[in-house]
Amino acid sequence: VSLAYATDRRPDVDAIRALYAAAPLRRPIHDAARIRRMYEGSNVVLTAWDGERLVGIARGLSDGCFDGYLADLAVHPDYQNRGVGRRLLELARSLNPEVQWVLLASPVAKDYYAHLGWSGLPNAWRLNREGWDYHQVDYDTYKAQHAELAARA
Ligand SMILES: CC(C)(COP(=O)(O)OP(=O)(O)OC[C@H]1O[C@@H](n2cnc3c(N)ncnc32)[C@H](O)[C@@H]1OP(=O)(O)O)[C@@H](O)C(=O)NCCC(=O)NCCS
Numbered sequence: 001v002s003l004a005y006a007t008d009r010r011p012d013v014d015a016i017r018a019l020y021a022a023a024p025l026r027r028p029i030h031d032a033a034r035i036r037r038m039y040e041g042s043n044v045v046l047t048a049w050d051g052e053r054l055v056g057i058a059r060g061l062s063d064g065c066f067d068g069y070l071a072d073l074a075v076h077p078d079y080q081n082r083g084v085g086r087r088l089l090e091l092a093r094s095l096n097p098e099v100q101w102v103l104l105a106s107p108v109a110k111d112y113y114a115h116l117g118w119s120g121l122p123n124a125w126r127l128n129r130e131g132w133d134y135h136q137v138d139y140d141t142y143k144a145q146h147a148e149l150a151a152r153a
Contacts, residue, residue, distance in 0.1 A: 003050055017029040021150035030146075055078070070102070104126075
C-alpha cells in the first residue's frame with residue numbers, strides 16, 4: 001500500500017489515543033482532554049495515512065529555525081519496519097535542516113535513532129514532571145489497560 005504523508009493535518013484526538021495504545025507509546029491517553037491540549041500546544045504534527053486511517057505520527061515543538069523538540073513518534077504495529085518512522089523523521093528534518101532536533105527515546109526504541117543518524121547526548125538533563133508519567137506503567141499493563149482503544153487504531 002502507498003501511504004500519504006502530511007505536515008498540515010490534525011488528526012482526531014481519539015485516533016491519536018488509539019494509535020498510541022496500539023504502538024504502544026505510553027502517554028496519558030486515559031485523559032483525552034490532556035492529549036488534545038498536548039496537540040493544541042504543538043506546532044509540528046507530522047502524519048502518515050493509509051487512506052483515512054492514521055498509521056503514524058510525530059509531534060514536536062519547534063521555533064522553525066534553530067531548535068526543535070520531538071515529543072512523540074508512533075507507528076501502528078501493522079505498519080512498523082516499513083520505513084514510516086524514518087520518513088516521519090525525514091519530514092521533520094525537511095521542514096528546515098537548520099533546526100537541531102532533540103528527543104527522549106522510549107526503552108523500546110533506544111537503539112532506533114542511532115541507526116538513522118541521530119547522536120546520543122551525554123549532556124541531556126531532565127526536570128521531571130509531576131503527576132502521571134510513563135515510567136510508572138509498564139508496557140504490558142498499558143497495553144492491557146487500553147486494549148479496546150488499541151483495537152480501534
Ligand atoms: C520505534 C518506531 C517509531 C519505529 O518506526 P518504524 O516505522 O517501525 O521504523 P522504520 O521502518 O522507519 O525503521 C527504520 C530502521 O530502524 C530499524 N528499527 C525499527 N524499529 C527499531 C527499534 N525499535 N529499535 C532499533 N531499530 C529499529 C528498522 O529495522 C529499520 O532498519 P533498516 O533501515 O536497516 O531496515 C515504531 O516501532 C514504534 O512506533 N514503536 C512503538 C512506539 C515507540 O517506541 N516510539 C518511539 C518513541 S521514542
